[in-house]
Amino acid sequence: MTSADTPSRRALLGALSLSLVPGAAGAAACGPDRLGTSRVLQVSTAGRLRVGRRSYPRTLPLAAGEVLLTFDDGPHPGTTEQILAALAMECVKATFFMIGRQATAYPALARRVLAEGHTVGHHSNTHPMTLAQLPQADAEADIEAGFAAVDQALYGRYTGRPRTPFFRYPGFGDSEPLNQGLAARRIGIFGADLWASDWNDMAPDAQLGLVMRRLRQTRGGILLFHDTRPQTAAMLPAFLEAMRQEGFRAVNIVPA
Template identity: 55%
Template sequence: MPSLSRLAALLIAASCALPLAAGASRAAASCEGKLGTSRVMEVDPRGLQVGTKHFPQTLDLAEGEVVLTFDDGPFPATTPAALKALREACVQATFFVVGRNSAAHPDLLRRIIKEGHTVGHHSQTHPMTLADLPYDKAVADIEKGIASDEKAAYGTAGAHPRVPFFRFPGFGSSPELLDYMKTRGIGVFGADLWAGDWVQMTPEVQLHLVMERLAHAKRGIILFHDTRAQTVKMLPAFFAALQAGGYKVVHIVPAATATAAGPQ
């Protein structure tokens, strides 16, 4: 028989666990019948260069698996609606954010993280392109962007980004900049297909275009922009189309053992 003090402790622990279990149960119930996140993929960023629109290889995805990514935010006019659509579909995405936007909207950046999404980096000023800048200025823009994102999200920025994922604006890299990212241990993401949402179109036309491209590619990293109203308006129908088509959403996170190197 446990002692009275031990029994009391067990009862208290059980009573504290009940609300947590109930909360988890309610969360699971609220996602019943939704698209959901099929699995979480831990990605080692060291030497990583993926996305067949820019590189020869991509992530190890099965047929029908997609990774959702959003560029250029956070942006108060549209990012909250994107987050709402993601939350209602119970899926997670990766946001490649611009440093000056992170610095301007830290609360929104922290909300993205709080809601379970991955935050990667997309330079400080989003030049088109980094490859067109002198090498030292391009590196400075990359590093300033990472520092801005880190400070906005976590309050401090050190030598090692918490999430060592990066996407070059406009996929405008160079061999020298790619080598630099390798030395930093920061993985570089391209995309396997994109919405083309930098071109003005209706949400309906954009949905048709994305699903047509996905039917051809069958899997891959999809590039959207959470700064585009047409994309945000399309998302609920897009998630419904993914579910109807039997597609699965994969959420990417950095491998727990990976540590980026300090700036060179």
């Protein structure tokens, strides 16, 4: 045995590769009895990207059974940590569409979401319901303030364009002028293919049953949750287990 392949050196190399490829390492460390993240889709926003069949004609190129888990409106102390723990337990990466003022209020929690390997997109600064009903300049200013707040919290600076150019409208309330402004800046617009409808109060088991019924109908897709909702945080471990048992696969997205 040479010094090049001693156990300690192998352990060090292993640790290095784990830190360099968190998604792959997480799946390997998790083992076959966990859901894992089956693939990471690189999404180009160079064209006019608008995806999610609840709002738009197209969606992401997902295969049958593939599910993109998305969580809106955080970071939110209490529930976001629970959701991160459930995702980590199953080695699943997800996409969080954060509200700017939440990221400003809880920057350490925002950074933790990123540090755990999830993708962080944008969801306006103050969550107007809806942006389409505001004067356009006000709506644009709120969107822009949201980009700045989230990037400031995550990376310590905002360059004038969001590092991850993924945006979701509060309440899916878009307008054509706002869409065109985002497209001109190569910022992709994300709707959803199915909703958890977790804005409605229900018991965690009712929430679980509702989402699984919808997933079976759509055979996967972009799924909208809220990491602000206790019922969602409570049901997530059982939901991820149900996904695995029924053959659904978790995918995540990153900018191309």
